[in-house]
Amino acid sequence: MNKVIVGNHAVSWGVKLARTEVISAYPITPQTQIVEELSDMCARGALNARFIKVESEHSAMAACIGASAAGVRTFTATSSQGLALMHELLHWAGLGRHPIVMANVNRAMGPGWNIWTDQNDSLSQRDTGWIQLYCETNQEVLDTTIQAFKLAEAVNIPVMIILDAFFLSHTSEPVDIPDQVTVDRFLAQRETSIKLDVADPHAFNALVRPDAYMEMRKDQQDWMRRAKTVYAEIETEWKALFGREYGKIEPYRTDDAELILVTSGTVTSTTRHVVDQMRERGTRVGLVKIKMFRPFPTDDIRRALSGAIKVAVLDRNISPGRSGIFAEEIRSALYNIPMDDRPKIFGYIVGLGGRDVTPAVIEDIVEQTQIATQPTREDLWVGVKP
Amino acid sequence: MRELRIHGRGGQGAVIASKFLAVAFFRDGKWVQSFPAFGVERRGAPVTAFLRLDDDPIRLRCEIVNPDDLIVLDPTLVGAVDVTGGLKKRGSILINSPHPPETYGELLKTFEVATVDASAIATRHGIGSKTQPIVNTAIVGAFAAYSGIVTLESVCEAIEEEVPLHTGRNVDAAKEAAEAVRTLGKVKAVP
Numbered sequence: 001m002n003k004v005i006v007g008n009h010a011v012s013w014g015v016k017l018a019r020t021e022v023i024s025a026y027p028i029t030p031q032t033q034i035v036e037e038l039s040d041m042c043a044r045g046a047l048n049a050r051f052i053k054v055e056s057e058h059s060a061m062a063a064c065i066g067a068s069a070a071g072v073r074t075f076t077a078t079s080s081q082g083l084a085l086m087h088e089l090l091h092w093a094g095l096g097r098h099p100i101v102m103a104n105v106n107r108a109m110g111p112g113w114n115i116w117t118d119q120n121d122s123l124s125q126r127d128t129g130w131i132q133l134y135c136e137t138n139q140e141v142l143d144t145t146i147q148a149f150k151l152a153e154a155v156n157i158p159v160m161i162i163l164d165a166f167f168l169s170h171t172s173e174p175v176d177i178p179d180q181v182t183v184d185r186f187l188a189q190r191e192t193s194i195k196l197d198v199a200d201p202h203a204f205n206a207l208v209r210p211d212a213y214m215e216m217r218k219d220q221q222d223w224m225r226r227a228k229t230v231y232a233e234i235e236t237e238w239k240a241l242f243g244r245e246y247g248k249i250e251p252y253r254t255d256d257a258e259l260i261l262v263t264s265g266t267v268t269s270t271t272r273h274v275v276d277q278m279r280e281r282g283t284r285v286g287l288v289k290i291k292m293f294r295p296f297p298t299d300d301i302r303r304a305l306s307g308a309i310k311v312a313v314l315d316r317n318i319s320p321g322r323s324g325i326f327a328e329e330i331r332s333a334l335y336n337i338p339m340d341d342r343p344k345i346f347g348y349i350v351g352l353g354g355r356d357v358t359p360a361v362i363e364d365i366v367e368q369t370q371i372a373t374q375p376t377r378e379d380l381w382v383g384v385k386p
Numbered sequence: 387m388r389e390l391r392i393h394g395r396g397g398q399g400a401v402i403a404s405k406f407l408a409v410a411f412f413r414d415g416k417w418v419q420s421f422p423a424f425g426v427e428r429r430g431a432p433v434t435a436f437l438r439l440d441d442d443p444i445r446l447r448c449e450i451v452n453p454d455d456l457i458v459l460d461p462t463l464v465g466a467v468d469v470t471g472g473l474k475k476r477g478s479i480l481i482n483s484p485h486p487p488e489t490y491g492e493l494l495k496t497f498e499v500a501t502v503d504a505s506a507i508a509t510r511h512g513i514g515s516k517t518q519p520i521v522n523t524a525i526v527g528a529f530a531a532y533s534g535i536v537t538l539e540s541v542c543e544a545i546e547e548e549v550p551l552h553t554g555r556n557v558d559a560a561k562e563a564a565e566a567v568r569t570l571g572k573v574k575a576v577p
Contacts, residue, residue, distance in 0.1 A: 004409045004418060116424060166424040167447050172405050173419045174412055266447040273445035354424060358448045 001177045007168030008033035010138040010175055011077065011103045011161070014145025016047045017183045018101075021072035021190075024052035024063035028082040029115050030165040031105040035077055057082040061089035061100075068098035069204060071195030073149060076100065079165065080107035080121045087125065090158075094129020095220065096205055099152030099159070099190075102130075103145065106265065106316075107165045108353040116354020117165035119265070119317035123293075123325045129220055131159040131227055132293040134264040138168060138175045140246055143238065146178070150187050150234050155227045157220075165354065167266040182241055224295045231292065248292040251304045253279055257286030259369055260305060260343070262313040264290045264326060267350070267357050271314070274362040285366060290326060298333045305334060306341035312369045314362070316351040323347045323379040331378075346375045350382045388535070389450045390437040393469055394459035396429040399522030402548065403457070404435035407526050409544035410536050411439045419444045432467050439535075457529055458482060459504070459521050464490070473497060480532055482525050486568050500569045502528035504559075507566065511559040513552060523549060527560025528567045538564050 005013070011034045015023070023042070025035040041047035050067075054060045060076050068074040078086065083104055093100050104122050108114040122132060131151065135141045141163050148159040163169055196204070208216060228248060239245040253275055254260055263271050268289040278285045288304045290297075305311055315324025322328060327347030334342055346369050351357040361382055368380070390407075394400030401422040408420035416439040423434040436450045451472045461483040463469055470479065470493065479497050481490070482504040490499045504524035514520035523545050530538040542557045549556050 002412075004405070004412050004420075115426070166421065170424070171419060171421040171447075172408055173444070174417065269445045269447040276445075356449050359446070 001179070002174055003177055004172050005138065005175050006033065006170055006172050007138045007141050007163050008105070008170070009037050010142040011145050011163070012037035012041065013175075013177055014142045015075050015101075016041055017178060017180060018073065018146050018149045018187055019184075019189065020047070020049050020075045020101075020149070022050050022052065022064070022067035022074045023076065024054055024060045024067070024074075025076045025078070026054055026057045026060050026082060028057070028079045030107060030169045031077045031079040031082070031103070033169070034103055034105075038075075057085040058089060061086040061093065064100045064102075065089060065093050065096060065098050068093070068100050069096070069196045071190065071192050071197075073153075073190045074098075074100045075102070077103040077105070079105040080109055083121045083125060084109065087128070090125055090128035090130060092205075093158045095216065097156040097220070097223075099149075099156050101145070101148045101152055101159050101161065103161045103163065105163055105165050105169045112353070114353045115165065117167060117265075117316070118352045118354065119162075119315075119325070122160060122162050123317050125160070126294060126325075129157065129224075130294065131157055131224075132162060133159065134162045134291055134293060135168065136266060136268045136289065136291075138171070138173050139244070141168060142175055142177065143242070143244055144246070146183060146187060147231075147234050147238055149190075151227065151231055153190050153192075154230050154234070155223045157223055157227060162265070164266045178242055186237060186241055227295050228292070228297060246291055248297040249300045249304060250289040250291065252287040252289065254286030254288060254304060254308075256284055258284045258309045259366065260286045260288055260308045260311050261362070261366070262288045262290060262305075262311060262326060262330060264293070265316065267314055267316060267362075270357060270359060271362050274359050274366070277359075278363075278366065283366070293326075293329075296329055296333065301330060301333045302337055305330070305343060306337050308343040310346060310369050311343045312346045312348060312365055314348050314350050314357070314365065316357070318349050318352065318379065324349050327378070344374050346372070346380060347378050348380045348382050355383065387438060387440045387444070387446075388455070389453045390439075390455045390457065391450060391453040391473075392435045392437070392457045392459065393463050393467070394433050394435075394522070395463070396427045396431050396433050397518065398433070398459045399520045400433045400459055401435045403459070403522035403526050404437050406523075406544040406548040407529070407536070407541070408437055408439075409548055410526075410530070410540040411437075413540040413543055414536055416440065417443050424449075432463060453477065455533065456480070457525055459525060464493075470497065478533065480525065480529050480567070482521050487570050494570070500528075500532045500567050502532075502563050502567045504528065504563055507559050507563050511555040511562070513555055513559055523556035524559040524563040528563040530560075531564035532567045532569065
């Protein structure tokens with residue numbers, strides 16, 4: 001069924017089709033439509049889930065952890081300050097290995113109080129033990145939401161689906177909504193032997209001494225690594241049923257490219273447009289979209305970028321005192337490849353607090369990168385007023 | 387690629403108009419993308435909403451600054467805000483107004499102007515209140531007839547899909563407005 005829907009409702013549809021059993025959330029712009037629609041679906045019986053209203057995002061995540069520990073499929077959604085308020089419990093969900101799925105609508109952190117998009121909210125949760133998947137279109141948002149439950153439950157790691165404020169959350173576009181019967185073939189009800197059960201009591205997450213804690217972390221790391229393979233398998237299965245796939249990363253027109261742009265989120269679409277136009281004029285430019293940020297697809301990145309002369313990373317985020325975060329990860333991923341294959345990495349900071357990233361901005365980045373022999377600094381700010 | 391901008395005031399239905407017009411284009415086989423001005427809204431304050439349409443999937447995901455067409459839900463916005471800002475030369479403007487296009491002599495120098503008395507039509511069909519009629523369905527019906535780039539049939543189907551309250555009246559208002567658009571010197575017939 002094709003429908004013209006906003007990105008927020010694409011999430012809601014995914015959560016519904018995944019037959020989610022418990023939803024707990026607290027409203028925050030620009031996420032609110034996601035849980036508003038889910039609440040309505042629950043109220044009219046379209047979705048047989050328990051919707052738990054809470055007094056804060058901290059409580060929402062706590063409720064999700066409890067429900068997930070009881071063995072049911074669990075979802076929440078948030079943005080920005082709401083995600084930050086969850087921080088303590090994001091670690092708890094990650095290390096407790098609760099396969100919760102959460103949608104985070106990327107919204108800049110305040111102050112200055114800002115409801116528009118950038119990635120500093122989700123990227124500041126990088127080390128909490130959540131898988132992070134950044135989406136480009138409303139179709140990808142819906143598909144990824146359903147896939148996320150399968151991935152989370154296969155590796156017992158929570159998954160954060162990330163979509164840009166307004167450019168996806170409030171933008172309507174055609175989405176092919178899969179039918180329930182086929183989704184049911186893809187995603188069965190959650191089954192787990194380790195769960196809270198009054199008939200078989202266990203204590204979870206008690207004191208772990210130094211003699212065992214490190215093994216817990218290593219186990220989490222091993223499963224994080226495994227998540228990359230599992231995600232690829234899930235995508236193969238998804239493609240067989242629905243004909244679509246996205247990849248952990250997606251190289252676009254990178255064959256013979258001398259300069260490769262690296263993007264995530266909706267900036268990717270506008271960059272595709274620019275790459276197509278420049279290719280017509282004979283410029284050897286390509287694009288790599290990063291969808292999976294955690295676990296970081298190091299091998300895929302190495303394959304896609306080694307051999308290029310220059311790489312320009314567009315970061316809609318900033319690590320204060322350092323540089324753009326994707327650029328930082330990419331520099332690190334490419335350091336241990338042979339010196340001759342290593343491209344120069346140009347890290348551009350764009351679009352913070354929702355500032356528009358237009359084709360002109362991207363063309364400017366391409367030109368600046370072409371002219372320079374090497375970056376003058378590791379954070380190259382684009383379009384900042386004097 | 388064609389880009390539209392819709393101007394209204396909070397509460398007049400500009401954002402909903404961009405949504406069901408997008409659905410109408412989609413029914414006509416176009417790829418579409420519609421979105422409100424990204425920000426916060428207040429009842430009565432100027433509001434804008436946007437729409438892109440194309441024969442191919444739409445790659446651009448940035449704001450629209452140089453639209454091809456405008457739809458203006460409230461005539462008091464003309465002059466009060468920079469309605470035509472960025473509008474392409476000879477771009478079209480459809481204004482909800484009881485007056486003929488000739489009234490907008492200044493605009494006619496650079497743009498194409500059409501008018502339709504959407505407020506009167508909406509009031510006649512009991513949509514909104516007499517002081518605050520909701521004119522979005524009427525003016526989009528007029529847009530279908532005036533622009534010729536979307537069928538009135540698809541607009542009516544989109545209204546049925548997207549407007550849950552007083553659906554029949556809204557469809558009737560769209561049809562009536564399609565007959566009542568005024569271009570320079572004439573009432574344009576439905577194509």
